[in-house]
Amino acid sequence: MTIEADVLLPGRAVEARAMALTAPISFWGGVNPRTAEIADARHPEYGQRINGRVLLIPATIGSSSAAAILLELVHAGLAPAAIVLHEPDAILLLGLIVAREMGHPTPLALRLDASHFAALHGQQLVISETGSIAAKTG
């Protein structure tokens, strides 16, 4: 089965395991930029690492410094493999726009309805540059 997502910001095709967040997240104060761990003790995925994952984000909350944390993750080689948002979020995605301006390779950012997230969680996903998402079987 293939799901077509909208490309918000271009990036390379990837294959990586999906991690669906089950609650909204604030990157600033919610993700440690030095370890890529979810650092908000009140978040259900507290302690899990987001680097190298296809990160499915139902909603973002909180601080307007999310972009700075995401840029720092890209700069440190700790970014998610791809970012999938239920709706485009200028605050978070600015981190990728600036990372690109600064000459870093940046992860693909996609838009996909959050109703798909639970089924994709934990799957090994193959994502094309055009936003086709396929789960690898076997």
Add this chain to the structure above:
Amino acid sequence: MAMRIVAETARLMGADRLLPIESAHIDGALYHGDSGTLFAETLVAGGATVAVRATLNVGAIDLTGCSRNQLPPHEHAMATRMMHAYRQLGCEPTWTCAPYQAGHRPRLGSQVAWGESNAVAFCNSVLGARTNRYGDFLDIACAIAGRAPDYGLHRPENRYATVVFDVSDLDEAFLTSDVAWPVLGNLYGRVIGNAIGVITGLRMRPWEDLLKAFGATAASSGSVALFHVAGTTPEAPDEATALGHRPPRERIRVTPEMVRDAQRRLSTTEAADRIDAVAIGSPHLSLEEFDRLRARLRGRRLAVPLYACTGRHVLHILERDGHRAGLEASGVVIVADTCVVVTPILPEKPGAILMTNSGKFAHYAPANTGYSVLFASLADCIESAVAGKPVVGGPP
């Protein structure tokens, strides 16, 4: 580069034009890692300067020297370079998250580009100026370009409430207490998310510092950029106007149980037999809040440090009036230009407990400082700092 960033964001958000802006508030000068410093220095090297008035939010270093932080040498140097780069871009060194109490108050209906979640909420809601939530990088890019993407809250048709947040079941004594507005803000942010609500059913008119506490807490538990208070905020002379004369999508009747639950959520620990520190001032304390602190403290000596975070605009007046020395003699640590949750000022201490009256500190302190949090009123915070242990429910 600044114009490319603004244009790319406009494309991403579906804005088909850019708007001229009158001012900006820049949250981007807080150090999170070297990449942000390098970005600012790239703008400086390209000869960029801001095209409109741009105040600065907090940095990672207290440049006034009131407080010390424990950033390692490399981070300290990079954070200082970053603050310097933003000044070279022509930004004003206000270094406060309450620029609206430091003389930067855009007029009703004006188009601006503000960053920092509490400043955005205050600017839109209390001042009635029009801004989206500008994140790091986009805030300075818009200030340099003098333009912002025309979408979202810049457009009057998107500023109406769709949810009614009815507090008429709450009693007035609670609503005029200083814990009420952070607690309501926490609840509001969680139930509203990114929608716009109008608060109704008040028999009192919340003053500016209460609205400041409400907006800051709501913007940390949700992504609140604009709220209305019927009969108080400028775009809400009454409920119907705030709703754009349309029926609300949802009507939330706030119960005392919901309030008690929200208040419990602001603390991450209970039944402590000691506290290690008290922190107040998120958003930065106003002069009136310092007056309340001094009146309650009455020159007593504190058993644990009380960190009082504020901006230079207030610090200068405290110094002029001779109050800084008295506060410091009591054991108050004044923190200017920055605050205790954005940079390591609190001593590292496993299992330490922080008491605060700030809903925003309560939200961010556990992850950013490692301290567990006890949320309490200003009066209880002060009595607890004097006693060195939690004193709850003292005289209001």
